[in-house]
Amino acid sequence: MEGTQVLHMALSVMECDLLKEIQAGYEKDTSLMTIIDAIVTKTATPKHFSWMKGVLRRKNKIVIPNETKIKDTILQWLHCSGAGGHSGRDVTHQRVKGIFYWKGIVKDIQAFVRSCSVCQQCKSDNSASPGLLQRLPIPEHIWSEVSMDFIEGLPLSAGKSVIMVVVDRLSKAAHFIALAHPYSALSVAQTFLDNVYKLHRCPVSIVSDRDVVFTSEFWKEFFKLQGVTLQMSSPYHPKSDGQTEVVNRCLESYLRCMCHAQPHLWSKWLALAELWYNTNNHTSTNTTQFEIVYGRPPPVHLPYLPGESKVAVVARSLQERESMLLLLKFYLMRAQHRMKQFADQQRTELDFEIGEYVYLKLQPYRQNSVVYRSNKKLAPKYYGPYKILDKCGEVAYKLDLPAESQIHPVFHVSQRKILVGNVPTTNHLSSMFPSVFEKEPENILERKMVNRQGRAVTKVLVKWVNEPVEEATWEFLFDVQKKFPDFEA
Numbered sequence: 001m002e003g004t005q006v007l008h009m010a011l012s013v014m015e016c017d018l019l020k021e022i023q024a025g026y027e028k029d030t031s032l033m034t035i036i037d038a039i040v041t042k043t044a045t046p047k048h049f050s051w052m053k054g055v056l057r058r059k060n061k062i063v064i065p066n067e068t069k070i071k072d073t074i075l076q077w078l079h080c081s082g083a084g085g086h087s088g089r090d091v092t093h094q095r096v097k098g099i100f101y102w103k104g105i106v107k108d109i110q111a112f113v114r115s116c117s118v119c120q121q122c123k124s125d126n127s128a129s130p131g132l133l134q135r136l137p138i139p140e141h142i143w144s145e146v147s148m149d150f151i152e153g154l155p156l157s158a159g160k161s162v163i164m165v166v167v168d169r170l171s172k173a174a175h176f177i178a179l180a181h182p183y184s185a186l187s188v189a190q191t192f193l194d195n196v197y198k199l200h201r202c203p204v205s206i207v208s209d210r211d212v213v214f215t216s217e218f219w220k221e222f223f224k225l226q227g228v229t230l231q232m233s234s235p236y237h238p239k240s241d242g243q244t245e246v247v248n249r250c251l252e253s254y255l256r257c258m259c260h261a262q263p264h265l266w267s268k269w270l271a272l273a274e275l276w277y278n279t280n281n282h283t284s285t286n287t288t289q290f291e292i293v294y295g296r297p298p299p300v301h302l303p304y305l306p307g308e309s310k311v312a313v314v315a316r317s318l319q320e321r322e323s324m325l326l327l328l329k330f331y332l333m334r335a336q337h338r339m340k341q342f343a344d345q346q347r348t349e350l351d352f353e354i355g356e357y358v359y360l361k362l363q364p365y366r367q368n369s370v371v372y373r374s375n376k377k378l379a380p381k382y383y384g385p386y387k388i389l390d391k392c393g394e395v396a397y398k399l400d401l402p403a404e405s406q407i408h409p410v411f412h413v414s415q416r417k418i419l420v421g422n423v424p425t426t427n428h429l430s431s432m433f434p435s436v437f438e439k440e441p442e443n444i445l446e447r448k449m450v451n452r453q454g455r456a457v458t459k460v461l462v463k464w465v466n467e468p469v470e471e472a473t474w475e476f477l478f479d480v481q482k483k484f485p486d487f488e489a
Contacts, residue, residue, distance in 0.1 A: 018073060023054050025065030032056060032065055064102040074100060075112045086122070089113045115421030120359055121380040139170040142293055143200035147207040148214070149244040151252065152181070157267035164188065166196050167247050169207065172282050173289035174247050175199075176274045178267050185216040205229040207244075210408075233412075250277060357385035357419040360399060360411065385419040439464045441480060441487050445472055452476070460489060 038044040039051045056063040139145040151163040160178035167174045208214045278289040279298040290298040359382035390398040446461040458477040
């Protein structure tokens with residue numbers, strides 16, 4: 001398309017008020033007035049510039065005076081409108097430079113797009129995973145610090161469908177315990193006593209994710225009385241030391257290989273799986289878990305050959321055992337350092353200051369107490385901004401969430417995005433789409449029971465205020481009651 005055609009289309013679309021602002025802005029821009037006077041009086045012919053119908057052009061593009069308000073209006077038009085579509089920096093630049101020209105246009109477009117609050121909330125963060133890997137300290141003694149997790153979704157076997165995995169963080173030895181579903185904090189604690197405590201006494205600390213069992217008041221109080229420190233991952237960033245997850249994968253692979261033809265018999269293989277795992281040579285420790293715990297190699301059953309006598313396993317001295325533990329810690333430190341180097345190659349280090357504002361990434365279909373989302377699929381990816389109240393550790397921060405929120409206010413650094421620009425005084429999303437964020441329920445038209453994550457829950461057909469019946473939507477009753485506590489559903 002010719003430049004004159006683009007210009008003609010631009011002028012036909014642009015509002016008259018904007019053209020008047022551009023023309024008025026020329027009078028305040030001395031550098032442009034010099035060029036205009038030279039063209040009008042024909043005292044000089046500035047290269048690439050022309051004057052037509054009261055508008056200064058450069059290579060057939062409208063020249064914009066040095067007025068921030070005019071530039072912002074143009075960028076709002078070509079970036080935030082339906083035609084602009086909140087495109088990225090390069091696409092927006094192509095749109096703007098096809099019609100307009102001003103000095104520093106690339107820098108201004110980059111700053112505008114980067115500070116666009118809608119883009120910050122609704123677009124994915126394509127930067128490297130925030131937050132460097134945080135290594136846990138090497139434990140002092142065997143079975144003094146453990147990590148715990150569950151493997152769920154297994155077929156029913158002897159009345160059990162869950163495996164509780166407990167791993168010693170120093171020796172890497174593990175216990176695999178079958179559980180029946182549903183299980184509670186009380187039953188898990190009793191299972192821990194029956195299978196781990198009786199062998200190794202109570203640990204000093206337990207590393208886990210934020211499963212409902214581990215966050216229950218019973219679990220916290222029970223282990224508090226035992227003097228055990230509970231170390232949990234950040235909410236909605238279930239990555240602790242990664243150790244238990246690796247053991248889970250090993251166990252799942254073993255069971256898959258051993259009983260894929262008869263999966264309902266997996267519980268019969270669990271004891272052999274534990275022996276198999278604990279007698280494997282571990283790459284981080286450079287020995288077997290069995291030898292670390294018991295101070296001798298795992299027994300090897302050799303077939304009896306005529307003429308040979310049985311030779312007893314040579315006992316190891318305590319001094320040799322202590323030497324082996326020192327060597328073990330050396331290998332673990334080396335493995336941790338190597339793992340951190342590899343992990344940090346795909347990560348970026350982010351550090352926020354207390355008092356700064358950040359956008360928060362909410363989990364789809366969850367965390368509805370922070371902000372109501374009528375449609376989860378098309379909801380923004382980030383909400384806020386929220387103020388940082390405190391720094392908790394190296395990669396976790398406490399946020400000033402709304403008073404009605406019912407979730408843990410501490411989040412991993414990967415769940416937030418720094419606010420670029422000033423703190424918005426109004427919610428741009430709600431002003432653009434008031435029907436989504438401000439509508440209120442009028443009455444309930446229908447009810448039905450549906451399956452939600454294995455549980456029967458109620459869904460209601462909501463008739464919204466000032467909207468026709470045809471616009472009624474199906475919502476979860478729990479979400480409606482939480483968002484509108486005064487509404488009698």
